[in-house]
Amino acid sequence: MTRTRRRRRLGVVLAVVAATVLAGSGCSVIQVTGPYTVNDNQGGGDPLNKPFQRMIAIAPQPGWGPEDTIRGLQAAMAAYADDPSVLAGYLTPEARAKWTAAGPVTVIQDAYEVAVPPPRESETTVKVSLKGHYVALINEDDSYKPTAGPWERPFELVKMPEGYRVSNLPQGLLLTESDVARAYRPTNLYYVNRSTQDRLVVDRVRLRLKTTETFAQTVLERLLQPPTEALRGAVTSSFPAGTKIESIRSGEDRVIISLSGPLSSLDLTATTTLTGQIRNSLSTNEIAKGRTIEIVVDGETYTTDRPDSDDRWLDDDVGDSAYYVSKGAVHYLTKEGRGGAVAGAAGEQRDGYDHFAVSAGPNPLIAARTSTGISVAGIAPEGVWQEVIRGDDLTPPTWNRDGSLWTYDGKNGVLLKYDPSRNRVEPVEVPEELDKLDVNQFRIARDGVRVAVTTGEETVQIGALTGEGAGTKLGNLQFLTTTDTGNEIRDIAWRDDEHLLVLVEGTAGQTLNEINVGDGETTGVPLKDRLQSVAAFKDQVLAEVATDNGNKLMVLNQDQQTWTAKIDSDAGTPLFPLG
Template identity: 25%
Template sequence: MIGHGGRIGAAASAACLVAALSGCASVPTGGPTFPGRGDNAGGQADTFTRLIPAGPQPGVGEGALVRGFLKDMGSFEENHKAARLYMTEDEQAVWKPSDQVLVYGEMDAVRFDVEAVEEDRTARVRMRTPLYATIRTDGQYVPADQGENIDIAFDLTKVDGEWRIADLPDDLLLSRRDVDRVYRPLNLYYFNRDLSTLVPDPVFLPVQPTTDITEQLARALIRMLVDGPTDWLAPAVRSSFPEGVDTAVSYESGMITVELGAGADGTGTEERFGMGAQLVWTLKQLPEVQELTLRIGGEDVEFAGAEGGSLQTSSQEWNAVNPSGVDGGSLRSYFMRDGQLWSLDADQQESLVEGAPGEGTTLLERHAVSLDEDRVAGVVPDDGSVRVAELVDGSEYATVLADGEYTSLSWDVYGNLWVLQDLSGEADDAEEDEDLADDTERGDAASSDSERQGEPGDPATRLWLLPGGSDPVEVTAPELADAAVTELRVSRDGTRVAVLTGTGETGAVSVGRVVYGESAVTLQGFLPLAADLTSVDGLSWRGADQLAVLGQKDRGALQAYLVPLNGSGESTSAGAVTGSDMKTIAAGPGLPLLSGTEEDTISMSSDRLMWRRVADGTNPVYPG
């Protein structure tokens, strides 16, 4: 059994659930609303804003009927009973809405074109609007690419003198407001490649006010967790649950029992610990879930070190695989001053590091510290090399990459060093050489611009992975081949990378997965993030499911923002340093944000209104 203890108070749990699940984000537009609770809400008051559907109005035209249908589609109660009222009886009986959702922005941006098929008897209404996002059947929220549109048709017929929908798509069509009201962004948790760290898999889950919301979410999370990760993350993670195992879930007053079928009978201690860890971290997101029992073969699974406390209370057993990948409270930050590498502890006490990095005889233009804080890698501007040294007395730098323009460094939990190389300078040099040849070789025709720029498909960047900080292996990243990647940061768990493409007003953020094959490492499946920011100039991993970036909104001032990885695009301002422009951003799990400024000072913020100067220096970083 995992965790003991009674339920938390109803008022406290409701407040916690609102904060944790981001409920009631906005007011829907389909009709009057009120904060609702189900018959068995059990302390879930004020966690759901209920839509009161308007229903089909008498005498409305074809376009108005479809408009009303879309508004009432935001009511999920009784299997979309409100939306079915807009359909013919035959269509009501056969319509089975898909779990996939097409998300649009606002109703005012939707265009309805009516085509009469048979005058005053049948018609077709074509709905067109920009696609904002798709919630896939596995719960993943995927932002739309620029220029993607929703373009679908509804067939209508007259029934007793009123227009009704006779045929329509299976996909749900919801506005952003409806998604904010009905869906809850949560994480499933799976393991990284070596089972050392849990990795969040963000999903969006719908809820209804007719039953206990915590129970709804708990059951849905367990079902999805056991079924396996989203299609996007699956190639990069592992699950401890046997494939296809049957699962039974019981819930009562904050106590959950998960019973696995015969497919789990042969699992060993390691697999059972993994299943317990995945369940604990997934269910910890629901504050009212206090106790979990995992049962296999009719017997409760016992976990050493996990007895005697609430599920919501941290224990060493489960923290060993916590999603941050590190013990966040113990991490120091590192920065450069006068060519020397310094550390800054939680009390803002400075210390000069040991070994070659602290001596300052080799200047590092940019640097990254390994997660175990044993090594530092840096780019030497004098010769463009990447060098690595241990942070121990008497250490020396070793050159691991040479003869290139290396722009970004980061470490993962496996001890791999990731290095981004900019190849644009090589293309420029080749162009200059050809221009010189054109000027000096008489009788030769001048080269065209396309000829001077190299072969089509030549990559703009190259990515290296150095296991243990040495022996570089080139990483395959087809989707980045033609992109001007200016920064790349690997997640501390080693399963994903965040990249910044473009600079200044064109800077944009995306995230891709890391897939290890038998003979190659590949980056794939890049998805856009921070769609609400007009530009991004720097990025860092704050936690396993959140980035910190420097960005701008609508030509506003450059400042820090927190960006969720769930794809929703809702970035949160973390403020800006007063009196000096921010140049870099650094973040760590559960740690204050750091920024290097134009004045070669370092500022820290645990509160977006309270940035303060903590040291003189440049390029502050946390390990990773």
């Protein structure tokens, strides 16, 4: 078969239709002969929905060869969630009885190859191979995990009177990048910080759009379930077990969410938290944004949340004051640039103190690493340095939003937590594998839950502080990024609860990447100068640059592409509270 004939034939293996879910009325379908791109802004006026393209696959045809059959099978996998019956037609009865769609969804690049051996006369069984490149896995908890490298999967087909059928199909669905872009949406869900109960924590997932319900319903149904594995044990929810979503309706200026279950309007804290989870999970996904949300429980109004209501759950009340280090002394950074030294010992020039960190709150503390341990000083005239953790192989200090100070003792393989209110240091349980790794940096995000850990010179892992009180421990470690051999991760900094800046230095120069820790989405930040360190807080990114006249401080401009000098000389390590 020529390549031209194959391409023409495969044009009818599947059809793509545009489907906009209409609450209570199924979907509107426009059948086309090829891909049909729908602008995501064309929502049909319904604030609860996101338009999408629905894949419609067709059954295998008697005249198809092995390659056409495998490509048709893959199209049937893309359509499986909407219509599982088509895929079954590609399998032999034995394969159909064994196969299940359960398990992670494998995502590969669009351009894949079906390798078919030369045909042999009277041969009824054909072994083919589908080759491509990994993109990601979508796990059963809806987490999206990027991966890379070549990918290959063998298939066995049997020639039957009605055409080729697959006799051995590995478990799980196989989708292409385009399949995922068409049918899934990156979605932020919000749970509650288990330890402090004062902050919502974002959990990023990939949710499949459905023809049977609005996207708002899909989001809230998933919100009723446990978080992804990355946050298990670290967050909780205000929805009691047994809560059900009965309906979601939209009016001219409001969204009405009807729930049932053991919800009590007498618990004001739980009511406020539940509203915060709902509003932020809907609004940050551009659903019901700027609209009043009315929650009804068992037919009666439970609470009403207006868009101008005070929502403290995502406020960064840690403060956005910026600092920098000059000749061993910590200084304030002003809008104009250079500021004065902070009050107390932390503002005095001295040698032997480095890797400073600032706590949150109206009366912040400064921590610094020395040759013998970690010392702390208050920003006040009477503030003096006091060594609170001893050790000669400690990671740079990091503050948690609850006021505790943390560091990893590499010499003894133990994570240490210092509580200033009790002037006490306690060990914190860590995964066994961490004891075998060279931990260089340990940074707690401003949500008080997520933790970034650099191991060796080339790897960043993301974990979470699980449990609470004396039962707090570090868990859920997962790889975030690994550099090429010979490169070094020079610095990391939390920009916000979702994004980590990673500064990598190699023989070819430096790269600064902003990585979404929820799904690995990476954006490069252009560099002109060689950076020594970085610090960030939301839209503010500061960097230290070495010059012949001493270090200078640079600021990333709003275009996220260019840098401007903030202080031209004698300005070292930039600092923000926490992160």
